[in-house]
Amino acid sequence: MAAAPGKKSATVDEMDIKLTHALQTAPRAPFAVIGSVLGVSEQTVARRYRRLRTSGAARVIGFVDPEPLGRQNWMLRLFCRPDASGRISHALARRDDVQWVAILQGGTEVDCVLRPRTLDDQDQLLLQQLPRTVQITGIEAEAVLHVFRGSTTQDWRVGPDFLTPDQEAQLLAGTPERSDRPVQLTERDEPLLQALMLDGRASYADLCAAGGGWTEAQVRRRVTELREGGLLYFDVDLDDAFFGNPLVARVLLTVAPAHLHAVGEAMARHPSVRFCAATTGSTSIMLSVGFPDVDSLYRFVSEDVARLDGVAQAQVEPITRAVKRAGTIVR
Known part of the structure; x- marks a missing residue:
């Protein structure tokens, strides 16, 4: 479902916008805390978030930041024939290390954001697979040097400034702060990270059930370690059309x-x-x-x-x- 140009979706009202704004501020804040800040019940917040998530309007996602691992984010521009853009974009979308894929310029360009975990993954795509694809007529790869606005830097918020500094502090209470202590990913982390990519607000009990052999206390501690080390962060994925910007x-x-x-x-x-x-x-x-x-x-x-x-x-x-x-x- 998409909103008419210039108008918000009929299923998104001011409270939905305020809730989304609050989630962008503190993606894993308890619904009870969000409800207290917004002046509604915990049940209202939970119900509205479920509706936003089910409709595709907004959802919390967990991400791995490759920068602490010594990797760069890459933005790839692939120039191709219009009849091949669909196949190329879907092939890229199936890769776990590709976070974003879109078709631009009426189908003559496919853009994607590559966040490689290893140099081998990066080189395999950039130096081998893509150059051998005959439907691709040109490739531009641009590395990100500095982020001025992003999910962890001056993050954009939907709607006006709903929250006071005190309300933001309430939402952020208990959020792990970035530290300089190095953290390395292990194979045991993979089920945990995959579950958070699907649902960034998954409970610690649900994360235990995802695999890896964690106890709930271990999951809580590990998520905190990964967030403090900068490897794991949370953001809100929005469908702009629902919020009046198609x-x-x-x-x-x-x-x-x-x-x-x-x-x-x-x-x-x-x-x-x-x-x-x-x-x-x-x-x-x-x-x-x-x-x-x-x-x-x-x-x-x-x-x-x-x-x-x-x-x-x-x-x-x-x-x-x-x-x-x-x-x-x-x-």
Whole structure:
């Protein structure tokens, strides 16, 4: 189900938006705490979250960040024939280390985000599999250098600023803080991580049942260790159409080096920018944006981006179809 352009879905109201906002602040906060902050019952919060998750509007997901493992996030642009974009995008979507896949430019480009766990996985895809695919006519691989806005840095929030600093503190109470203590992943962690990728709010009892031979106390301790080490983090996967922004696009900016940080910081504060990062490659900054209509996207480029010093070029690429979002294939 998708909302009409520029309008929120009839199934999403202000309380749903406030709940989603709260979950973006603290994805695993207890429903009782969220209810207390929002002024509703724990049962109301649980019921509304189940409806949001079932409808595909919003859900909490657990992710592995490859950076503490010494790996980089890669953004791949694959240029291909339109009749092959569907097969290529679905083949990429079946890989566990590919977190996001979309078809752009009317079917002539497939983009994906690669988060490799090992160098072998990275090299196998970038140096062997993709170059041998005859339907792919060109490949651009860009490494992420710095994230200005993302799930762990100045995260974007749906709706206005609903929460006071005290309410945010209530939601974040008990959330493990990042430490410098190194943590390594083991094979025993895999069932736990796979379960959290499917449901980031899975209970510790459910995570025990996923496998790995953990006790509930061990699961609780291990999740805390992985979060403190920066290897595991949680985010909220949203379907923008449900929240009144059916037009999603990628915007690539070419920026003079002296202005790179200032432009990145400015874009990270824009309410329509979901993700903003400096990257390698022919362009300098990549943005993920969502808007209610084409006019709003045009004004963003012609006014908001245009007024920034140092921006030499802006390339806009509307997303034709999302194939995989937040680690899950879109049906």
